[in-house]
Amino acid sequence: MQEKLSNSHLKKLQDVEYNYKTIEEQIVNAAEKSGRHRKDIAFMAATKTVDAEIINHAISLGLKYIGENKVQELLSKYDYYNLDNCSLQLIGHLQTNKVRQIVGKVDMIQSVDSLKLATEIGKQSEKNNITTDILLEVNIGREESKSGVMPEQLEELLCQIRTIDGISIRGLMSIPPICEKKSEISQYFALMNKLFIDIKDKKMDNVSMDYLSMGMSSDYYEAILNGANMVRVGSSLFGARIYR
Numbered sequence: 001m002q003e004k005l006s007n008s009h010l011k012k013l014q015d016v017e018y019n020y021k022t023i024e025e026q027i028v029n030a031a032e033k034s035g036r037h038r039k040d041i042a043f044m045a046a047t048k049t050v051d052a053e054i055i056n057h058a059i060s061l062g063l064k065y066i067g068e069n070k071v072q073e074l075l076s077k078y079d080y081y082n083l084d085n086c087s088l089q090l091i092g093h094l095q096t097n098k099v100r101q102i103v104g105k106v107d108m109i110q111s112v113d114s115l116k117l118a119t120e121i122g123k124q125s126e127k128n129n130i131t132t133d134i135l136l137e138v139n140i141g142r143e144e145s146k147s148g149v150m151p152e153q154l155e156e157l158l159c160q161i162r163t164i165d166g167i168s169i170r171g172l173m174s175i176p177p178i179c180e181k182k183s184e185i186s187q188y189f190a191l192m193n194k195l196f197i198d199i200k201d202k203k204m205d206n207v208s209m210d211y212l213s214m215g216m217s218s219d220y221y222e223a224i225l226n227g228a229n230m231v232r233v234g235s236s237l238f239g240a241r242i243y244r
Contacts (some may be wrong), residue, residue, distance in 0.1 A: 012239075013057050013171035019237045020061045023220075027231070030224035041224060046091065046216065046234030050074065054238060057087045067091035067110065067232055071098045078105060091173070091213075091232055093147050100124045108133040110173040110213055113149045114124070118161040125166030134169045135213055138195065140188050141177035148174065155201060158199065162206040171211030171230075176219075185219050186226055191229050193227030 030037045044065035047055050057101040061080050066081070068074035070091030081088060089108040090158040096117055102109070112118050112134045136157065139148030149157050155173075163167055171197065176188035192214055198216055200209035217221020217236035224231065 002218075012054065015239060016054060016058055016237060017061060019239075020058060020063070023233055023236060026221055027224065030221045034225050034227070036229075037048045042230040043212070044089070044091075044213075044230055044232045045237055046232045047238075048092075048234060050234075050238050052077045056080075058237065065089065065102040065230070071095075071102055074105070075101060096120045100127075103132055104128045104130060106132075108135065108170065110135040111147065112161070113137045113147050113157075114182045115157065115160050115193055118164055118167060122164040122166035131168050133167055133168050134161075135171045135173040136169065137212060138172055138192060140174045140192050143177055146175060151191070154195060155199070155202075158204065158207055161205055169207045170211065171209050171210075172199075174211040175216070176214070179219075180216075182219070182222055186222050187228035189214055189219075189223050190226065195229065213241075 001177060009040045023043065027041050027043055031038050031041050037211065041064055043063065044067045045055065045063055047066050048069040063086060064110055067089045071090070071094065074090065087107040088105070089107050089110055090102060091110045094109060094111055099120045101120045103121060109121060109132060110122065113136065118134065121132050121134060136154065137148040138154055139146050139150055142150060158169065161167070172191045172192065176185055179185040193212065196209055211230050212228050213230040214228045215231040215233065217233050220231035220233055
């Protein structure tokens with residue numbers, strides 16, 4: 001039985017290596033098609049339900065960014081991550097009462113969508129004598145089931161948040177609706193890219209449009225073609241989710 005488990009574990013690591021190489025090739029291809037280079041695109045692994053040992057194996061292959069969805073899961077794995085050359089970020093919805101648990105542990109919070117949340121991040125960051133990088137999450141598909149600020153309210157929220165001490169706005173994040181056709185999802189990505197460029201052109205204080213984080217396993221290629229410079233890939237790297 002032990003040998004069987006060992007073989008299964010080895011196969012899992014080999015699959016991650018194969019998938020990592022494949023994704024890298026796709027990113028290179030999409031970057032070139034969009035007139036950029038591989039170094040212009042940040043490849044983040046979405047690590048929800050993935051064991052720390054598997055995550056660390058991906059980091060050993062060259063992975064530079066990992067993103068967790070839930071605070072509780074992030075904290076349970078925190079002491080086991082190998083973060084010497086890797087950035088840990090929160091990409092899932094964050095409740096205000098859990099901010100203090102992760103400020104100082106993550107390099108960036110990608111899911112900020114309200115003044116209340118940003119204020120608490122700033123408050124906890126100042127307590128820790130740090131500045132926390134954030135992305136503003138945009139509900140580009142206007143879906144009731146998803147968090148994120150509506151596109152037309154984005155600039156107003158930016159103006160409110162950028163004056164908060166203890167935080168630095170580094171860009172935008174979005175999770176578009178599930179679409180059957182690549183052309184449909186590409187339209188949402190193009191809208192996000194337009195917002196990103198428009199805000200960058202305004203040159204607001206404490207607003208650095210460094211990251212446009214969009215695109216997941218099923219559509220990261222299209223996201224890159226439409227301006228994404230950070231993609232969040234989970235199941236294409238680690239395999240289908242195993243929910244506990």
